[in-house]
Amino acid sequence: MLQSIHTRATHNLSAAATFARNYRARTDDGALLMHLLGGLSTAVAFVLFLRGSQWTILPIIVFLATVAIGWRRYQAELVKGLTFLTTVATVSILSLIIVFLLLRSLPIVTEMGASLLTRTSQPLWGQNGVYALTPMMIGTALTTVIATTIAAPLGIAGAIFVSEIAPRRLREIVKPGIELMAGIPSITYGFIGLTIFNQYLYTEFRTPTIGNYFAAGIMIGIMALPTVVSVAEDALSTVPESMKNGSLAMGSTNWQTTQSVTIPAALSGVSAGVLLGVGRAMGETMAATVMLSHTKGFPTPVFDVFTNYGETLTTVIAFEGGNASGLHMSALFAAGVVLFFMVMVLSVTSQWIEWRMHRKLGGENA
């Protein structure tokens, strides 16, 4: 074990040394200086910004000057360095999000401990400095399950239609239509859900309150549909044409081919699409914020989706974030952390599935 770590470390070190030597040999002294100056000024600017200093502007000016001079003398090296910086910036945004969410949720975690995520008895939220995320987690779970039961089958059907069944002309109408569905602002969905769907359920089904998990879940499902369709459709269309042709040449129908060749081959990609759709449904905020009743508690039985309680992890942040402070704010950040990590797990899992699928189908498409 130790041995292998050691050899790996030496290997990495020597690779890094080779890289550095090559870099040194291929780069002019001036360009080297430019890279150094650019990197250094960015780092200093970041540190100063982090500390909220008014002097942040100085390293930025140095950076801009370096870029201006570099553009005239070492354009190629400058662009390489700049594009590298942008890549690093992208990754660091994600790490900054993680760090700051964790930092700000620390107070409530030290205050509440594990009961933040497990407490089921009153008081749940606000009294005596007690904040428990349990009711919101149940709420998120309920809306997500409802949304998924709508978005997954319909989304897969849509993907099969677009990639396997529809003739080209029809596809050129259906696909942009579904994309447009993803583009309609979520607040608009919420407004319609609030004025029509909530009212409809309240008058026809006599739900205890206007607004419940069922209505919000269905609206979120409609909103998560396009994500499932487009990712699953991508997966279906990566299945090599030769695989399908082989099946068709054996005399099977198009549908038999879709059923027993295309879908099994693309199954992992399709499930990745469903996972991403679930992620979207979990993170959906505005429609649920507008439609739910914002009372916190546990429905009895737990699957009673018409209950008068209604709060999810996202809605509590959106609804109370504007005027929260102290421990309350920290609890909202904790809700953000829970949300973020659940969605991140879904995202990473779906990427891993897709990566495996590409390796499996390999050959001409990889």
Place this chain on the structure above:
Amino acid sequence: MSNVERTGLATDESSVGDLLPSALIAAASVAFLASWATIFQWLDETGTYLGVPLFHLLGGSLFVLAAGLVILGLGSHFGYIDGTPSGNAGMTVGVVFGLLWAVVGGLVAAQWGGNAPVVWLGGAVVFGLLGAGAALSPREDLGSTLPIALLLAMVGYVVVAGHINAGWTWTPGWTGAEFPGSELVPALVIHGSLLGIWSAAKAKRGYGAQGRQYGAYWLIGVAVFSMLGVLGLLIAFIVVQGLDVMLTGASLTGGSLHLFGVSIPWLEVPFVTNVPGGLFVDIPGVMPAVLGTLWLVLGAVSFAVPLGVGAAIFLTEYAEQGRFTQLVEVATNGLWSTPSIVFGLFGLAFLVPRISGGNSIFVGQLVLGFMLLPLVLITSREAIKAVPDEYRDASAALGVTKWETIRSVVVPAALPGVITGIILGVGRIAGETAPLLLVFGGSPFPSAGPQVLQSFRFSTTPPFVTNDALLSPASALPYQLYSSITAGVFDPPAFSSTEYGWGTALVLLLVVIGLYAVGVGSRIYFRRKLHNE
């Protein structure tokens, strides 16, 4: 793809086997649409249509479906109707029918045997096994019609006989909600007609592989067109609700456009060009919010596009594919799926205390830029990857350096894809609300738009350039819509708060759809151009 559609010779006997299923599919489609219309309350559930009460029509259509399916199944079984049925109806049919009959069994047992789990669970299991067995044991022509015909006939009977009518309600113990017959019957008919369509479509192509394909395509087609129908309804509803408000006082020639000192008649839409309130404003408008949205989008684009495109160039052109690019890819996709409200929290924790100390346009721009960044990066990367390697090789063979190649060959070739991605991404963030609640919004109905251009100030003390307008909160279309939904404090004399909201929603929708139309149109245009070359 296979173009062999029919194997049998067309004969006179097959015309029944061809016409009857078509008629059944048509009838079931009408029942399907009529049920939805009932749920949407376009049809009166207690009303009389064609001289018959609506529910009798709906229930009767299930009867007709059931009878037709029996004729089709038996006709095929005794050889009167041509077909190529398989040995049994297949596992999917078995599972679906089994589950349906299990539900029936559970309900029947609970009705007559009481609510004990043993009773209804037992009924469900027995009926479910029976249903699955009935579907799977006979030949396909019987197995895929008879069990479903029996089920449809039962449901049809219950509806027509009035056991479930508009006034009837089901009150299950586990929830406070009630389920009235007026909504349950259409729901039952929707599912019944779907099953009928499936079964009849299979019969139309004579069962077997062809029949199953036809049946499956019908089901998928219905699902997809229902989706598009929902989309159409949503948009139509917003337009219907918002159009009157948006066009209040509007005229084609009422306004004037000042061009080179000459004023010519021009469109006048006061709702779009006015401010929300004030002494001399008859028709309150959304101008400040439109300006706010424009500034937000502008800032987000100028932040995210250089970063995203730069990173995409580095990842595809410079970086060696390996651990690092993989890490970036995971991070980008992670950013893409991060919920928007989390971006808002991040802006609140990281940017607000360091930049403005409160809600501000600038922070809103940055946060939306963070959200736009992964979209720009992913689409730009796809576009750059799609540039054929031959282009790069040809350029390199001419002795052109790498950077020159990227600048004058790769980026121009990828530009259409990049632009399309940016437009689609902008369409997405223009309607984003959640992060704005946390980092951007001030008074939702301000009396003036942000004066960003006029408020740049230069000084000799750091940070040398300040802009108060950028560092103060403002309003944007989606934010204003949220406020008119929730707060309801704003009641201009001309409209109610809700009407004002619908008007705002329509303007927002027009902005977003306009961006999408441009994006999709440019994609189609560039793709055509690429294929013609």
